[in-house]
Amino acid sequence: MVKPLHEVSQTLMEVVQGRSYADTVITNGTIVNVVTGELIAGLDLVIKDERIAFVGAASQMIGEVTQVVDATGKYVAPGLMDGHMHVESTMFSVTGFSEAAVKKGTTAVFMDPHEMANVFGIDGVKRMHAEGQQAPIHVFTTFPSCVPATDDLEDAGATISVEDVEEGLTWDGVVGLGEVMNYPGVIHRDEKMMGEIDATLKQGYQPTGHFPEGTVEDLTSYLLSGVTSCHETVTKEAALEKLRLGMYVMIREGSAWQDVKEVIKVITEDHIHTDHVMLVTDDIYPETLIHQGQINHVVRRAIEEGVDPVVAIKLATLNTARYFKLDDDYGSLTPGKVADIILLDDLSEMNITDVFVKGNLVVKNKQLIKETPVYTYPEHYYQSVNVGRHLTAADFNYQTTETTSVNVNAIEVIENSARTKKKVVALPVKNGVIEGDVSQDVIKLSCIDRHHQTGQISNQFVTGFKIKQGAVASTVAHDSHNLLVMGVNEHDMAMAANYLSDIGGGMVCVLDGEVIAAVPLPIAGLMSDQKETKLLEQVEDLKAGWVRLGSPLHAPFMTFSLIALPVIPDIRISNRGLVDVTTFNLIETICSEDC
Numbered sequence: 001m002v003k004p005l006h007e008v009s010q011t012l013m014e015v016v017q018g019r020s021y022a023d024t025v026i027t028n029g030t031i032v033n034v035v036t037g038e039l040i041a042g043l044d045l046v047i048k049d050e051r052i053a054f055v056g057a058a059s060q061m062i063g064e065v066t067q068v069v070d071a072t073g074k075y076v077a078p079g080l081m082d083g084h085m086h087v088e089s090t091m092f093s094v095t096g097f098s099e100a101a102v103k104k105g106t107t108a109v110f111m112d113p114h115e116m117a118n119v120f121g122i123d124g125v126k127r128m129h130a131e132g133q134q135a136p137i138h139v140f141t142t143f144p145s146c147v148p149a150t151d152d153l154e155d156a157g158a159t160i161s162v163e164d165v166e167e168g169l170t171w172d173g174v175v176g177l178g179e180v181m182n183y184p185g186v187i188h189r190d191e192k193m194m195g196e197i198d199a200t201l202k203q204g205y206q207p208t209g210h211f212p213e214g215t216v217e218d219l220t221s222y223l224l225s226g227v228t229s230c231h232e233t234v235t236k237e238a239a240l241e242k243l244r245l246g247m248y249v250m251i252r253e254g255s256a257w258q259d260v261k262e263v264i265k266v267i268t269e270d271h272i273h274t275d276h277v278m279l280v281t282d283d284i285y286p287e288t289l290i291h292q293g294q295i296n297h298v299v300r301r302a303i304e305e306g307v308d309p310v311v312a313i314k315l316a317t318l319n320t321a322r323y324f325k326l327d328d329d330y331g332s333l334t335p336g337k338v339a340d341i342i343l344l345d346d347l348s349e350m351n352i353t354d355v356f357v358k359g360n361l362v363v364k365n366k367q368l369i370k371e372t373p374v375y376t377y378p379e380h381y382y383q384s385v386n387v388g389r390h391l392t393a394a395d396f397n398y399q400t401t402e403t404t405s406v407n408v409n410a411i412e413v414i415e416n417s418a419r420t421k422k423k424v425v426a427l428p429v430k431n432g433v434i435e436g437d438v439s440q441d442v443i444k445l446s447c448i449d450r451h452h453q454t455g456q457i458s459n460q461f462v463t464g465f466k467i468k469q470g471a472v473a474s475t476v477a478h479d480s481h482n483l484l485v486m487g488v489n490e491h492d493m494a495m496a497a498n499y500l501s502d503i504g505g506g507m508v509c510v511l512d513g514e515v516i517a518a519v520p521l522p523i524a525g526l527m528s529d530q531k532e533t534k535l536l537e538q539v540e541d542l543k544a545g546w547v548r549l550g551s552p553l554h555a556p557f558m559t560f561s562l563i564a565l566p567v568i569p570d571i572r573i574s575n576r577g578l579v580d581v582t583t584f585n586l587i588e589t590i591c592s593e594d595c
Contacts, residue, residue, distance in 0.1 A: 001133075001172055002050055002329065002338050002358060012053040012336070015046060021063025022046045022053060024359060029071030029343065031055065034078060034314040035332050045076055047339040050358040054335060069354070069361075075347055077313055078333050079107025079340030079357065081320040082281055082295040084142075084179065084208060084231050084250050087128065088115035088476070088526045089283035089558075091519065091535060094128055095372050097289075098135035100532050103363050104293040105352035107137050107340035108330060110320075112178035112208070114144035118480050119384055119451070119524045121147070121158030125168060131375040133173060136362050138340070140324070142176040142208055143168035145196050149181050149479045149567045153586065154574035156480035157384070157451035162195035169203045175324050176200065177207040180227050181479075181567040183214070184584060187221045194225065201226045206324060209247075212419075212568060216241065223247060229323065231280050232568075234417075236265040243276055248323055250278045251315075253298040255285040256558035257416050260301040268306040278323060279316045285558060286539045290532060296350040309347040377523055384525045385475055385501045387483060388453035393490035396446050398434040398459045400590065405429055407591040409578060410442055411563060411571050413464035415553050418562050422571040422580070423463055424591050434461075434590075438488060441466055447564055448483040448497060449575045450475060450505075450525070460573045460589055462486060462563065468550030470512070471496045474557065475505035475525035478565040482575045486560065500525075507557055509545030517545030 014020040024047040031040045044058035054061065062068060082101075087109075090097045094111075101109070111132065116124035125144060132139025143165055148156035168174050177200040180186060185193040200207045209227040211219060212234075223245060231250035233239045234257075239249045243266065253260045260279075266272050279298040293300070295316050302312040321331025329338050339359035345351045355363035362370045400406055405426050412423040425442050428435045436443040445462040449455070471487025473496035483500060487493040487510075496510040499518070505525025508518040519538040521528050528535045546556050553559060566572045566579040573579070577586040 005051070005329070005336050008049040008051060009336070011049050012051060015048045015053045015061055018060060022058070022061045022066045023048050024067040024069065025058055025062050026069045026071050026076055026341065029074050029076035031333055032075055032077035032310055032313055032347070033333065034310060034318045035334060037310050037314070039075070039310060045333060045341070047356070047359040050339055052333060052335055052337050052339050055333060071343055073345070074353065075344040076333065077342050077344060078317040078331060079342055079355065080105045080295045080299065080316045081108040081330065082106060082316070083110050083278045083320040083323060084280040084282055085109055085111055086115055086283055087111050087113065089285065090289055091286050091521060091528050091539065093375065093523060093527050093529060094131040094135055094139060095375055096528065096531060096535070098137045098139065099368055099372055100289050101294040102137050102355055102357065103366060103368055104289070105296045105342040105350070105355055106294045107342070107355065107357050108140065109137065110140045110142055110175065110324065112142045112144060114147055114178050114479060115481060115526050116524055117144040117147045117160055118156040118158060119526065120381065122160060122164040122168065124158070124524065127377060129171060129173065134373050134375065136368070136370050136372050137357055139173070141174045142178040143174050144178040146181045146567070147479070149565065150584065153566045153579050153584065154480045154564070154576055155449055155452065155482070162192060162199060165196045166199045169199060169205060175326065176205045179208050179210040179231070181210040183211050183222055186225045186227065187218050197226045204325070210567070213238070220245060231282055233263055234259050235262055236269070239263045239266045240270060240272070243272055246276070248276045248278065250280040252280050252282045253301050254281055254283045255288045256283065256555040256562070257418055260298065261305060264302055264305045264307060267311070274311060274315065275319060275322070277315055278319050279312070283558065285555060286536050287543070290536050293350065296352060300350040303348050303350070381524050382504050382522045385450050385483065385505045386453045387448055387450055387497070387501050388455040391448070391494045391497045393494045395457055396444055396459060396485070396490040396493045398589065399432055400429055400434055401432070402429050406434055408434065408461050408589050409571070409587060409591050410461040410463050411445065411573060413462065413559050413563065415464070415559065418568050420563065420569070420571050425461070425463065427461065436461065436488060438468055443467055443486060443488050444490070444493065445563070445573055446485045446493065447477065447573045447575045448485065450481070450483040456575050458573060458575050458577050460578050465551050465553060465556060465560070470549045471510045472508065472546065472549065472560065473497050473500050474507045474561055475500055475521065476507065476561045478562050480564065480574070481525060482564065484560065484564060507542055509542060509549060511549060516548060517541040
């Protein structure tokens with residue numbers, strides 16, 4: 001942890017007053033001042049004891065052992081901060097993610113490890129948080145709130161109680177409450193939800209939010225609970241409504257959805273004051289992280305849509321620090337702040353060459369130069385897929401007494417969106433089993449309890465993936481992370497499910513009885529223990545596998561992994577059945593006459 005300012009202020013003052021020398025001085029760069037909105041050339045930036053001591057002409061502060069970094073032709077900006085993200089979605093461990101992200105200029109993230117919490121509860125959160133404390137960046141934790149996401153519609157591997165939240169909020173580096181997804185529960189004063197929010201407010205921390213849609217009365221009630229932000233805003237109009245009510249809007253650009261283009265219009269068209277706006281990633285996949293970037297990619301997208309580069313950087317630095325009440329230490333290049341600094345060749349492209357974290361050069365010429373300790377999880381974290389039995393093709397049949405055809409409620413996915421729709425489709429019946437229909441783009445979808453060895457399976461139908469053959473499976477299934485299987489061929493579906501059960505989790509594509517691509521995720525069935533190059537290779541193979549099965553979608557495995565999340569409208573699968581998110585009820589698969 002960084003020493004508090006009061007412990008080092010005398011040392012910093014001694015440097016400024018000429019009685020001591022700097023540890024590092026960055027010279028000849030153009031300072032990005034996110035406080036004033038200026039670009040200021042010709043200033044030096046002085047670092048001592050992990051903090052910024054001085055910004056100005058500083059030749060007299062350079063001693064014999066001072067490291068001098070010549071930033072001629074470069075911009076010097078605050079390290080980037082991602083205000084809401086889930087490490088597990090990157091498929092990396094916290095260490096692997098941090099090593100990749102810091103090369104993109106990320107010096108701090110606010111992770112919500114609720115994926116791990118759904119599998120291993122508070123112990124899983126504690127271990128991910130501990131791993132983050134030895135990472136090469138600042139990993140702050142917002143303690144998971146809605147675990148499971150709903151109480152009576154699905155079965156997770158663990159639960160988080162109010163007492164767990166109260167304990168977690170006392171850990172160093174925990175700075176808020178993770179996204180409060182159960183907004184209907186909050187609006188109706190659910191005891192558990194209100195207990196978690198109240199515990200957070202008592203500690204002086206922010207309860208972060210998740211409010212995709214609702215009436216202004218619902219939104220106001222949500223705000224009155226103490227929740228202060230939302231990253232689920234997808235239209236300019238919704239963003240403006242939330243901002244006018246004092247809510248902080250986190251504009252998201254992830255792998256499976258791109259919200260910047262529309263929501264950033266509150267700045268480029270409505271010209272609102274930007275202090276309540278932040279940029280976040282939420283969920284990104286490895287290839288996005290490696291090829292496009294982390295929060296720097298979201299900043300770049302804002303600039304591409306017309307936001308001034310200095311303002312865009314402010315949305316991912318100072319605004320984020322202010323929201324989490326950390327701006328006394330982070331978010332700007334001003335005296336006393338922690339020396340998290342990035343050097344850039346080009347502001348518009350967010351081309352980052354060098355990164356300092358706590359005043360230490362961590363990335364030089366885009367290469368990581370600091371070794372990170374290895375973090376080891378307990379053995380049982382590698383044995384988290386517990387279906388309870390070997391699955392067969394017959395397990396994926398939906399039986400019916402109908403003889404020719406039947407109308408069913410199918411889940412319709414939408415490319416690049418977390419939303420789904422309910423679609424009524426007529427499907428053929430053969431030998432008492434409802435069949436999928438590739439000609440209608442309707443295939444089988446199953447969710448299997450992987451936590452309690454019950455063998456429980458929910459069989460449903462899905463449209464929108466355009467898969468023509470084979471099967472896919474995943475133990476990444478937000479948020480309860482049961483075992484999802486989808487396919488045209490029941491034998492391939494069984495093989496995909498059994499394969500993941502055998503290897504401890506991950507994602508797989510199967511065709512004609514053969515595994516054609518797989519990404520093993522042995523840590524809780526959520527995260528890889530591989531380094532950047534190997535994991536990226538596996539993910540690229542998986543993408544090719546989806547294409548081979550017929551799906552043309554962008555990031556289809558991200559869309560697939562969200563299909564069991566029963567808090568985002570309209571309709572979802574869970575291990576218990578088919579969930580109508582608009583009413584928070586289980587509904588029948590076979591459609592009655594009035595549906």
